[in-house]
Amino acid sequence: MDATRKIPSLHYLNNGHGLASWLLTKDHKRIAVLYLITVSIFFFLGGLMAVGIRLELTTPEGDFVTADTYNKMFTLHGVIMVFFFLIPSIPAVLGNFLIPIMIGAKDLAFPKINLLSYYIYAVGGIFVLSAIAMGGVDTGWTFYTPYSSAASNTNVVPTALGIFITGFSSILTGLNFIVTIHRMRAPGMTWFRLPLFIWAHYAVSLIQVLGTPVIAITVLMLFVERAFGFGIFDPARGGDPVLFQHLFWFYSHPAVYIMILPALGVMSELIANFSRKKIFGYSFVAVSSLAIAVFGFIVWAHHMFVSGISVYAAMVFSFLSFSVAIPSAVKVFNWTATLYKGSISFDTPMLYAYGFLGLFAIGGLTGLFLATLGTDIHLHDTYFVVAHFHYIMVGGAIMGYLGGLHFWWPKMFGRMYSEFFSRISAILVFVGFNLTFFPQFVVGYIGMPRRYHAYPDEFQVLNVMSSAGASVLGLGYLLPAFYFLYSLKKGEVAGPNPWGASGLEWEVPSPPPTENFAVTPRVTSEPYEFTPRVAKEVELV
């Protein structure tokens, strides 16, 4: 290790000590660390619920927990993982940390609002945790009326309020990113010189700003109906529960893109940097992020093919759902073309990227089965659906998050983690994931419905495989907690650019100083320039 690799004497982590300097910080990097800690706690909680679900499903009889407890477990697993882990994970942790540095700014446009959105998120989380403490909620994360508004006697109100509140955190984060990307770019950082991570986050922010208010108002209507006895969705008073489903999915389908788009942005960075090659078809990859955001808003009713919507509406939504495959495929093909004849390597972040490519492809292609009207009737509400969206949300979004975290960890904390253990963990996650969820495609296809705590004997083999896979997957997720924490003190010093990657974030010290840049950088080249960049630096000397 050469002597130039040392931790700078003053950086964002040691610039200010004590709890207050962290809890009242307006530094986007410290807020990202706060988010990192909090989303990790929620990920652990949501994971515990999954452990309960997989334990119960190991045997056909409902012997581990009662049906009611099982309902509460899968509801909380969904609510926590979707609203409190997946949606904030990449944008609020990696996006918060990297967006200002990647575009050459000192901070986000609104640092106080950034801190506020962290606290709004935390308050929403407390509501959901208190709902758990009071006995949980059993409606499923979808809160379908009239069950949620009239029938369920569990804690719907605190959970719904928690989601309502957390939504505003998501809105404010998206708003902050949009303004920052528009107004805070360094001189020379034109739109088509932005890293693709920024394009992906711009698209995500649009969805957050335009979609999240719709779930907020939907949950508010559910709240007034349940708390005050108003009748908006109540069929006994002529209200329409299907209206609730439309409003719910108008947000919750685009929400899937809130989870996956940032991971797609991470993937573009990983693939280009670990292939040592300019990304293939930059503008297509950039614009496909926006296309996914736009298409994402006009496909929601494919969740409702069996809810009694008209055949014509179903046909239109089926067609539109197919069209989402186009921008998604543009990305995958461009990444593959980037790998072609690249100088590719097998560092841990890239292992996650390879895993992502395969899992995202399977997740995307099985989505086409569900967008097809005829097959969806057969597959609706079976484990096929569960497997499909876990391939996207876990195989896609979490693989992207972990890949990104491994890639930027040395930037965030200035030290390297164990390469050996991190590779083991990446392999465990990939193998465990496939073993958990691939059998669910099969068991769903042959007819096992989701959300039941007991099932006929013939489904047992596939469920045991799934539970065994889940324990491997859990091990793969726990391992990083240990080597990441260990690296904070004992890890090898990383230096500003341990990967030889391109991008402004690799030109500042690791960890970066509070103001990010000593002088505002001036950008003169397109992103992912590898050889020419070195040549230029030599010329300057």
Add this chain to the structure above:
Amino acid sequence: MSDVAVHPAPGAVHGHAAHHPALQHQFQTMSQQKEAAVLGMWAFLLTEILFFGGLFLAYALYRMWYHDAFVAASTSITLSWGLINTVVLIGSSLTMALAVRAAQFSQRMATVNWLILTMVLGTAFLGIKVIEYADKFEHHHVPGPNYIWEEAGHAAAAGEAAAADAGHEVSPDAANFQLHTQIFFSLYFTMTGLHALHMIIGLGLMTVITWMAWKGRFSSEYYTPVEMSGLYWHFVDIVWIFLFPLLYLIDRAH
């Protein structure tokens, strides 16, 4: 901060080289800071449009389905209060615009006075809303178990049980009609309640802005907070411009 209040033009005191005291560290120039705030506010208002949009969608759908019940319920609301409130709110938008203008011209007291007048008008709107709500409570027009819809002098309670208690037959059509008027009032209270909540938030914002204006924080160089509160206030006003015809006016002529 008190010295700023004595010298209304802080830019002149500090000279050209020094930063404006309101310039935050992450921005290079005041104009960059202002452009960021303006874009942020418009993005926020876009969010608000979609927030109210869910309710407007529900209203449009149910009005189409249950047209007659909605017309009957809508015409039972006192038009004059709504009309007065519309005038009050449009007036408050005018005074708000004048407050922004006064801030742009560095007129400290004029800014404060227009802001206070805006707050008075906003409070008057909420006061009238309280009168309207109280009236609905009296007539049992608040949806829920105590809801009663009266028409043509014949009292008829909502729900089958209540109808049985009343001791006379209610035809299924009439019962449905009553239930559908309840959907109207559910939406009425949710929409106007959410609008009123936005007004209360606006009044809170304006209290802070008025205090800042009183302290002399604003000048022709820096008046972004006044302008942003103005944008918010006009947005809340525009929501009412849509609520008023939807809830009070349309189909009244028939």
